[in-house]
Amino acid sequence: MATTTETSETYEQFIEHVRQLHYVSDAGSVLQWDQQVMMPEGGTPARAKQSSALSTLHHDLLTDDQLGEWLDELEAADLDAEEAAVVREVRRDHERAVRVSSDLVERISEASSNALPVWEEAKAEDDFEMYADTLEEMVQLRREYAAAIDPDRDPYEVLFEEYEPYLGIDTAEDVLTTLRDELVPLIDDIADSDVTLADPFSGTYDDDTQHALVEDALATLGYDWDHGRLDTAPHPFSTGTQFDARVTTRFKPDDPMDAVGSTIHEFGHATYTLGLPREQYGTPLGDNRDLSVHESQSRFWENHVGRSRPFWDHFAETANDHLGIDASPREFYEAANTVHPDNLIRVEADELTYHMHIVLRFEIERDLIRGDLAVEDVPQVWNEKMEEYLGVRPETDAEGCLQDIHWTNGAIGYFPTYTLGSVLAAQLDHHLRADVGDVDTLVRDGDFDDIHDWLTENVHRHGARYETDDLVREATGESVSADHFLAYADEKYRDLYDC
Numbered sequence: 001m002a003t004t005t006e007t008s009e010t011y012e013q014f015i016e017h018v019r020q021l022h023y024v025s026d027a028g029s030v031l032q033w034d035q036q037v038m039m040p041e042g043g044t045p046a047r048a049k050q051s052s053a054l055s056t057l058h059h060d061l062l063t064d065d066q067l068g069e070w071l072d073e074l075e076a077a078d079l080d081a082e083e084a085a086v087v088r089e090v091r092r093d094h095e096r097a098v099r100v101s102s103d104l105v106e107r108i109s110e111a112s113s114n115a116l117p118v119w120e121e122a123k124a125e126d127d128f129e130m131y132a133d134t135l136e137e138m139v140q141l142r143r144e145y146a147a148a149i150d151p152d153r154d155p156y157e158v159l160f161e162e163y164e165p166y167l168g169i170d171t172a173e174d175v176l177t178t179l180r181d182e183l184v185p186l187i188d189d190i191a192d193s194d195v196t197l198a199d200p201f202s203g204t205y206d207d208d209t210q211h212a213l214v215e216d217a218l219a220t221l222g223y224d225w226d227h228g229r230l231d232t233a234p235h236p237f238s239t240g241t242q243f244d245a246r247v248t249t250r251f252k253p254d255d256p257m258d259a260v261g262s263t264i265h266e267f268g269h270a271t272y273t274l275g276l277p278r279e280q281y282g283t284p285l286g287d288n289r290d291l292s293v294h295e296s297q298s299r300f301w302e303n304h305v306g307r308s309r310p311f312w313d314h315f316a317e318t319a320n321d322h323l324g325i326d327a328s329p330r331e332f333y334e335a336a337n338t339v340h341p342d343n344l345i346r347v348e349a350d351e352l353t354y355h356m357h358i359v360l361r362f363e364i365e366r367d368l369i370r371g372d373l374a375v376e377d378v379p380q381v382w383n384e385k386m387e388e389y390l391g392v393r394p395e396t397d398a399e400g401c402l403q404d405i406h407w408t409n410g411a412i413g414y415f416p417t418y419t420l421g422s423v424l425a426a427q428l429d430h431h432l433r434a435d436v437g438d439v440d441t442l443v444r445d446g447d448f449d450d451i452h453d454w455l456t457e458n459v460h461r462h463g464a465r466y467e468t469d470d471l472v473r474e475a476t477g478e479s480v481s482a483d484h485f486l487a488y489a490d491e492k493y494r495d496l497y498d499c
Contacts, residue, residue, distance in 0.1 A: 007073075007077040007079075010077075011077075011083060014067070014070040014074060015086070017066070017070070019282035022281075022283070023282060024054055025058055029240070033240075036248070062094055062097045063094070071087060085285065086285060089464050090284065100149065101148065107141060111134075111138060111410070112409050112410050114134070115138060115408045116405075119134065119402070122402055123397075123398050138407060138412075142159055143155050143369060154370070155369050156365070156369040156370055159369065159413035161413075165290060165467075167420065167469060172420060175423055175482045176358070179486070183353075183356065183486075184356070186494070187341050187352060187353055187390065189494075190497045192499070197497075198331035198334040200332065201256065201257075201325070204254050205256050210256050213318075216318050216322070217260055217315065218230060221267055221271075221448055222448050227242075227244055227245060231246070231247075232249060232251065236248050238269035241281060242275070242277070245271075245273035245274045248266060257336055260306065260336075261302055261307075265298045265302040265306075266298065268297045269298045271452065272288060272298075273288065275460025276461070283463075284463060285464065286463050289459075289471055290417075292421050293424065293459065293468060295425075296422075296428060299421050299422045305451075309330070311444075314443065316332050319332060337492070338350060339353060339493065340353065341390050342391070343392075344394050346358075346404065352489060352493055354422075355422065358415050358416065358419045360385045360389060361406075362415050364381060364382060382394070420480070423480065423482050426484040426489075427476055427481060428455070428459070429488070431475065432451065436451070468480070
């Protein structure tokens with residue numbers, strides 16, 4: 001048994017190695033941000049080499065034999081709770097990385113690069129057959145990847161754990177199945193309703209006008225401009241560290257609410273990142289708790305704040321000033337919450353029907369990986385599920401199974417975290433209101449400090465110390481559950497649509 005001094009020395013060497021891992025990863029994220037936001041088009045060849053070099057360095061650091069030896073020694077030592085959590089998180093990443101050969105990593109990377117132009121052409125030509133062989137290759141490679149990590153387990157479960165390592169596929173399936181069963185009748189009732197919600201917008205709104213609008217939205221919510229910035233990107237995202245968390249948005253000329261929603265969503269991601277403990281930067285204790293929790297923070301701010309009536313009671317005057325209209329808070333509120341069951345495109349879906357898009361993709365990718373669905377049958381199954389869940393059938397593959405890039409990138413197992421995050425957001429909102437009191441009045445007054453403080457205290461400051469369900473229990477006293485989301489959605493939308 002190692003002495004306390006020996007353990008301390010080992011841990012210091014180990015944690016310095018872990019910090020280097022994080023620094024390399026974060027440097028790669030800055031390069032990715034730059035490529036999507038600032039880099040000139042001609043910079044791609046050099047950027048690809050730079051990113052590849054950092055990825056290789058990160059993989060080498062993560063699979064280093066010395067790291068494995070330190071992990072073995074520390075797991076047998078008497079560590080405190082925080083040290084043990086760091087070892088747990090690094091052990092998980094190390095073990096998954098060493099089980100996958102460099103050859104397989106390279107083949108997946110090459111296949112994904114080659115798949116992108118094939119997918120783009122197939123989508124443009126509305127021809128799934130052009131893409132079918134490419135998708136088949138990616139499915140086979142992801143099966144091989146899952147088998148390398150653990151050949152004795154469900155391959156889809158292994159892939160899901162890339163994005164949500166601790167909740168378990170059973171929890172994800174239970175939540176998604178429950179939402180499918182409970183939301184479809186509500187969506188049907190809304191579709192049958194005679195109520196038409198307000199649309200106070202007409203004409204178009206230029207980028208400068210919308211940029212000023214969302215900049216004011218960020219300032220209203222309490223974005224820390226000393227540690228962040230706002231830019232535009234084709235697909236909005238947030239990235240960074242607790243010292244530098246940046247957001248991007250996009251502008252549609254005829255729909256300023258899209259920019260408001262996207263910006264507030266990314267603000268939620270950024271405020272989580274900025275709330276992580278600075279003194280733990282470079283370790284799992286200063287890192288986020290994976291995608292379900294990250295998504296819960298963006299969905300909380302986007303839906304439970306940004307789509308709420310109290311927010312528009314506060315922000316309507318500012319929005320009117322920027323847009324040159326005279327809409328009431330109620331009209332903004334209705335515009336932010338209009339349900340479009342006939343919408344075919346996931347990224348344009350409303351808060352309610354969005355989850356049917358996720359359920360559909362989850363069921364298809366799960367069955368593909370498990371071998372229960374043939375690639376050639378994807379378009380037909382996709383269209384049938386769209387008709388079953390939302391009452392609308394795509395007329396083209398471009399509007400159907402070719403619309404997303406995730407499978408082309410090999411990101412199979414990612415989709416469930418979107419809905420898990422929304423479910424968790426409603427659960428956090430419920431307990432926040434129980435602890436803080438009259439949250440609606442705070443939002444109506446533009447006073448968000450108590451909300452930030454509660455989320456930081458109960459979620460952000462813990463980093464990745466706790467596994468996902470343990471973190472949820474720390475924050476709410478209960479395990480992850482869809483109950484709060486279903487109650488919230490039912491009350492809100494039946495009131496809006498009088499159904």
